[in-house]
Amino acid sequence: MKITNTPLAGCFVLEPQVFGDARGSFMESYNEQKFPAKVHFVQDNQSISQKGVLRGLHFQKGEHAQAKLVRVIRGEVLDVAVDIRPDSETFGQHFSIILNAENNKQLFVPRGFAHGFAVLEDNTIFAYKCDNFYHKEAESGIIYNDPDIAIDWMLDDDEIMLSDKDKLLPNLKMLSL
Numbered sequence: 001m002k003i004t005n006t007p008l009a010g011c012f013v014l015e016p017q018v019f020g021d022a023r024g025s026f027m028e029s030y031n032e033q034k035f036p037a038k039v040h041f042v043q044d045n046q047s048i049s050q051k052g053v054l055r056g057l058h059f060q061k062g063e064h065a066q067a068k069l070v071r072v073i074r075g076e077v078l079d080v081a082v083d084i085r086p087d088s089e090t091f092g093q094h095f096s097i098i099l100n101a102e103n104n105k106q107l108f109v110p111r112g113f114a115h116g117f118a119v120l121e122d123n124t125i126f127a128y129k130c131d132n133f134y135h136k137e138a139e140s141g142i143i144y145n146d147p148d149i150a151i152d153w154m155l156d157d158d159e160i161m162l163s164d165k166d167k168l169l170p171n172l173k174m175l176s177l
């Protein structure tokens with residue numbers, strides 16, 4: 001397993017070891033004993049999206065904050081983590097990475113981050129582990145095109161498909177964190 005830190009403290013890229021043979025391949029997609037952060041995941045999620053879908057930027061507030069380990073089982077996304085920890089030196093900065101079924105890369109997004117992804121291929125299956133349960137009342141988020149964060153989502157604006165909820169998200173500076 002290869003671990004690559006990002007410029008955002010606690011957020012890192014994980015590449016599992018892949019064992020190939022004539023049948024195909026095998027990898028441990030998650031192993032608590034080998035995981036380089038002290039975290040206990042309690043919920044697995046999966047979403048399927050067509051190209052152009054953008055989910056995020058989302059986070060859960062306060063005691064319901066979630067750390068996530070995200071990966072792509074089929075297709076490709078641009079995955080983005082935004083540091084919204086009020087005391088962080090990298091507050092408001094983001095890290096983005098291409099995750100796809102070929103590179104087997106995973107991104108660990110700690111608590112205190114907003115998370116989102118842009119779908120770059122049809123029929124993309126996105127799977128992730130959370131270390132805290134879904135709590136609808138604690139949901140919050142940031143609009144995808146916040147000019148202070150300035151994320152290049154690798155999609156043309158006219159092809160981006162947002163949920164009605166995500167269309168109404170505020171800029172980061174409007175949030176009291």
Ligand SMILES: Cc1cn([C@H]2C[C@H](O)[C@@H](COP(=O)(O)OP(=O)(O)O[C@H]3O[C@H](C)C(=O)[C@H](O)[C@H]3O)O2)c(=O)[nH]c1=O
Pocket residue numbers: 045047055056058059115116117134163
């Ligand atoms: C997240 C979640 C949602 N739901 C229900 C609520 C809605 O009826 C439906 C779709 O939820 P939503 O539109 O919030 O799904 P996404 O836009 O994919 O949200 C996720 O996308 C971004 C990228 C994330 O990082 C979060 O995990 C999460 O916010 O699933 C549940 O029942 N449990 C859950 O844990």
